[in-house]
Amino acid sequence: MKLFLSLLLAVCALPARAQNLPDLGDLPEPTRYLAGYVSGGLGWSLPFGGHWGDKDSGFKPSPVLSLAASKRVDEVLSYGLESFYALRHKHRQVPGLELRVFSLTPFVKAAFPAGEKAYYGILGAGVYQWNQPAYVADGIRHGSDSGSSGGMNLGAGVSYPFWWETMAALDLRWHHIFNMKGANLSLDSVDSFNIMFVVTYGVWRDKK
Numbered sequence: 001m002k003l004f005l006s007l008l009l010a011v012c013a014l015p016a017r018a019q020n021l022p023d024l025g026d027l028p029e030p031t032r033y034l035a036g037y038v039s040g041g042l043g044w045s046l047p048f049g050g051h052w053g054d055k056d057s058g059f060k061p062s063p064v065l066s067l068a069a070s071k072r073v074d075e076v077l078s079y080g081l082e083s084f085y086a087l088r089h090k091h092r093q094v095p096g097l098e099l100r101v102f103s104l105t106p107f108v109k110a111a112f113p114a115g116e117k118a119y120y121g122i123l124g125a126g127v128y129q130w131n132q133p134a135y136v137a138d139g140i141r142h143g144s145d146s147g148s149s150g151g152m153n154l155g156a157g158v159s160y161p162f163w164w165e166t167m168a169a170l171d172l173r174w175h176h177i178f179n180m181k182g183a184n185l186s187l188d189s190v191d192s193f194n195i196m197f198v199v200t201y202g203v204w205r206d207k208k
Contacts, residue, residue, distance in 0.1 A: 034072055035205040036080070041066035041171060043196030045086040045101070052180070052190040059089040059099060064194055070109065078109045082124055084153075084175070084194070096135030097142075099185075101192075103128045103175070105153060117160045118167070125152040128177045132185055145182040152176050155194075162199060171196040 045064040047053035064087070070080025084103045091097035105126030111118045128151040134144040155173030162168035173194040180187040 032204045032206055034202050036069065036071045036203045037078065037200050038070075038203060039066075039068045039198055039200040041196040041198035043171070043194060045084075045089070045175070046193045046195070047089060047190065048193055049191045050188065052187045053192075055092075057093050059091055062086040062089040062101075064196065066196060066198065068107075070107075076110050076112065078111070080107060080109075081105070082107050086192075094135075094137050096137060098133065098135070100131045100133075101128060101177075102130075103151060103153075105151070107153075111159075117158055119156070119158050120169075121156045122173070123152075123154055125150070127151070128175075128180075130177075130180055130182075132182065142184060145184040147180065147182040149177050149179045149181075151178055153194075157198070159198075159200065165202065167200045169198045169200065171198045 041064075043064055043066075044061050046061045047059050050058075052058055065085045066082060068080055068082035070078045072078045082105050084101075084105075086099075086101040089099040089101070103126060105124035107122055107124030109120055109122045111120040127148055129148045130146060132145040135142055153173050153175045155171060157169045157171040159167040159169035171194070173196070175192045175194060177190045180190050
């Protein structure tokens with residue numbers, strides 16, 4: 001009987017306690033919003049296909065750096081500007097011959113959260129600039145050369161929470177340059193596969 005009375009009193013007290021709970025509708029509006037992202041990456045650029053990617057007479061993989069800034073449209077879409085710089089693609093047979101490749105490409109990115117991680121796809125197109133410094137081979141000095149061409153890149157990745165409110169991603173990207181041709185060197189179209197570790201930081205702004 002005492003147990004029954006105790007339970008009855010506890011049930012009767014619930015409405016009174018509920019009145020003391022905070023009203024979630026009275027919470028203040030957020031004062032900041034996620035406006036965009038900045039990111040930096042480090043990895044390798046691997047030539048493949050044609051003379052450019054030939055395992056015997058083509059060019060070797062190169063370290064590659066990337067920087068990007070983008071504007072967030074919504075939970076999925078963002079767009080921005082991205083740069084890549086391949087430091088040195090050395091020729092496999094000609095000592096001293098190397099190529100440096102720089103690109104500047106606007107891009108569109110779609111990200112799909114899945115718990116703490118997020119999968120994404122990215123498409124970019126823009127200008128690719130390449131440079132071949134002067135070199136000496138078989139006692140003959142060859143002058144420097146450079147050129148530019150349109151190109152595109154397409155890829156995907158998966159990102160995870162990293163450090164200090166950043167996200168770290170494994171980024172896989174195919175790069176295609178439509179025509180790599182200069183006075184000394186002609187490779188026509190070239191393809192590279194980039195494997196990169198990318199860290200992204202969200203940029204927050206105050207609401208006006």
